[in-house]
Amino acid sequence: MVAPISRREVAQRQDELFHTHSPKAAAMMIGWTLTCGGVGGRIVETEAYDPSDPASHSFPGPTARNAVMFGPPGVIYVYRSYGIHWCMNLVCGEHPGSAVLIRALEPTHGLDVMAERRGVADPRRLMNGPGNVCQALGVTVAQNGMRVDEAPFVLEPGPAGAIAVGPRIGITKAADVPWRFGEAGSRFLSKPFPKL
DNA sequence: ATGACGATGCACT
DNA sequence: GTGCATCGTCATG
Numbered sequence: 001m002v003a004p005i006s007r008r009e010v011a012q013r014q015d016e017l018f019h020t021h022s023p024k025a026a027a028m029m030i031g032w033t034l035t036c037g038g039v040g041g042r043i044v045e046t047e048a049y050d051p052s053d054p055a056s057h058s059f060p061g062p063t064a065r066n067a068v069m070f071g072p073p074g075v076i077y078v079y080r081s082y083g084i085h086w087c088m089n090l091v092c093g094e095h096p097g098s099a100v101l102i103r104a105l106e107p108t109h110g111l112d113v114m115a116e117r118r119g120v121a122d123p124r125r126l127m128n129g130p131g132n133v134c135q136a137l138g139v140t141v142a143q144n145g146m147r148v149d150e151a152p153f154v155l156e157p158g159p160a161g162a163i164a165v166g167p168r169i170g171i172t173k174a175a176d177v178p179w180r181f182g183e184a185g186s187r188f189l190s191k192p193f194p195k196l
Numbered sequence: 197a198t199g200a201c202g203a204t205g206c207a208c209t
Numbered sequence: 210g211t212g213c214a215t216c217g218t219c220a221t222g
Binding site for chain 3 (some may be wrong): 063064079082083084
Binding site (some may be wrong): 047049055056057079081082083084085087089101103129130131132168169170171172190 | 201202203204205
């Protein structure tokens with residue numbers, strides 16, 4: 001066991017994260033632990049979005065849906081995907097309209113709860129994709145705009161292995177921008193990273 | 197009022 | 210690998 005990190009240092013690291021340009025923040029977040037209501041795990045896959053990026057929800061400017069992306073950093077932006085799934089981002093960056101999509105977690109907390117919510121038992125399938133992450137954590141639009149550093153959320157730094165980088169998934173615009181990040185070799189990724 | 201689209205996941209081949 | 214469910218959001222009339 002490692003000595004627990006102080007409350008003050010957590011706040012310091014969070015503040016740094018919240019104010020880092022999203023592609024760098026997305027890489028920094030790998031290995032951090034995210035839970036909601038005591039349920040969650042280690043972040044192993046993220047994607048960065050930025051207002052200058054045609055693939056970003058913030059690209060067209062503020063609307064009712066993306067409003068929280070343009071507010072203060074450190075809050076959760078939740079949107080509905082394909083009419084079915086919820087996906088969550090952490091708003092963070094050097095300027096408004098930047099966020100990091102949480103794509104996959106390695107389950108560490110509340111495995112039983114997640115298995116029931118997801119309807120699957122395999123730990124590798126609990127949070128392997130942004131829609132599944134939200135289903136496992138119980139996150140919906142009801143959490144849109146909530147701070148990630150306050151209940152029911154907990155976000156704490158943690159160690160990570162080598163970081164893999166690649167193109168983002170499921171987008172057609174700016175599909176070549178390498179703003180997908182993950183823990184290399186993790187068994188909990190939504191998809192493997194393309195080899196170099 | 198209406199239509200096109202999508203930062204997905206799952207069933208199926 | 211392909212097909213598709215399903216609906217909020219936004220652009221248009």
